Amino acid sequence: MQAVEVKITEEQQNERIDKVLSVANEEWSRSQVQQWIKDGVVLVNGQTVKGNYKVKNGDDIVVNVPEPEPLDVVAEPMDLDIYYEDSDVLVVNKPRGMVVHPAPGHTGGTLVNGLLYHCKDLSGINGVMRPGIVHRIDKDTSGLLMVAKNDMAHESLVNQLVAKTVTRRYKAIVHGVISHDTGTIDAPLARDKVDRQSMAVDENGKHAVTHFRVLERFTNYTFVECQLETGRTHQIRVHMKYIGYPLAGDPKYGPKKTLDIEGQALHAGILGFVHPRTGEYMEFEAPLPPEFKVLLEYLRRSS
Template sequence: MNEQFTVSEDYSGTRIDKYLKEQRADLSRAQIQSWIKEGYILVNNQQVKPNHKVQGSDTIELTEKQPEPLEIIAEDLPIDIVYQDEDVVVINKAKGMVVHPSAGHRSGTLVNALMYHVKDLSGIHDVVRPGVVHRIDRDTSGLLMVAKNDLAHQSLAEQLKEKTLKRSYLALVHGAIPHEYGTIDAPIGRDPKDRQRMAVVDGGKEAVTHFEVVERINQKYTLVKCVLETGRTHQIRVHMRYIGFPLVGDPKYGQRKTLDAEGQALHAQELGFAHPKTDEWLQFKVEPPLVFQELLKKVREMD
């Protein structure tokens, strides 16, 4: 679909992405910027940069980019839908389930299951992650929000960016943390020694994790509640290792000798956000899976 806009003098000097956002409220600025870079948006028949400033009487032509056909097989996999309406879905993801398809996981993912059970998903992110606003690791269990349309996706993504979401996790770590509360403010980026891992590095992206002790167990382990202010890849796992209390069972950042927890002992327990259409605050909480509860029982019974 092609659409043309003639810029009025009132908008002279306005960035093109901001101008088009006002004309097309259904599009996100990120989406507009992507289309500008790919040549789907022209000014006076010329390609411009996303920071281009329009002038009065400019003619803007927008050719709406059609979404690529999804090549994801819908699979009838069991998933725990905690909440669903016409805009959002909240899932309690099982431990061991990958969120979206990738080179090593073409099937059996949460997205494959969502394509079967939900069907209507936003396409704003990309073709292999429809609806996915944020991710949690394969071996992390717990709450995840999914957008069913692009406007919902845009709203939820903005809440992530503005840090207005509430996300808290339960984590079992090695060692007895001596203080009741703490904040880890340390930038995270690729580990220069191992590109498959993340680490606290100079020049990394801002990363802030708040934590409080829930229970100290036999002076060997601590159950903590972690609240994310930012959402970097492996953030809790990297931050807890950084302060000397790595997660139990973590194959990538944990101790060499650790308990078998079928992956890191981490559970996304609480999730809160403003509904993208009604602005009503939605709050959810789910208890850890049986494998996490059995692990806690095991360490409590240790001498």
């Protein structure tokens, strides 16, 4: 069990403890924190509290993060597109349509199943279902992911994400013609109050910033590059919808009438980070997948 200490500042007081802790560590979901509170592993000034506890300035919070359970996810042979690998980190190009990690009731066919077969040694920080997984991309988003092969590498990569020093650039096709060449969307995100499976812009949500630039314009669509400053769930998809340019093909946030593709037109093409052991900055680029190129050619012919 790993004890993690969290200090409360004056700005945070009177906020719910589950919200404060999920903001303090991007790897902790609010639901996970709530479960830890119920399990009694979250202590405030040495005492257990309820999930609706409002923190006070100066509170000393200790989260006794449980040890990962024994792994029961099955390793499966897969033809993984690995861009880089050493004893600490691995960079893989995830295909469109593949889920990153197992979930209850869906334990097979994911990237994690393939990674376990490929290399055996993955960090255990994120527990049974997400060994080695430092960050995620959605099922229908293709592109590059960094994977930690030990806990030292995992902590280093997470710290880089928190410090916003990881380079993450995506290519996307959005509805509408964006007139300006560049822009920044700075809008906090939280779970949608009605649909808990979706995210929404919410003034009480987590800080989220997306930068974008136009690459090409078509009659009714725009090809853009988005750079993440933060990495919230569905961030690009929600942010682009928020400014009136939802992603083409997006079944959750886009219009019903869209391009005939399965899932959002989004590709995580560029990933850069500092190697946890050598301190060297490394950057990788994965080209657009064939189906994305076909879509662009169709839009060019149609414009």
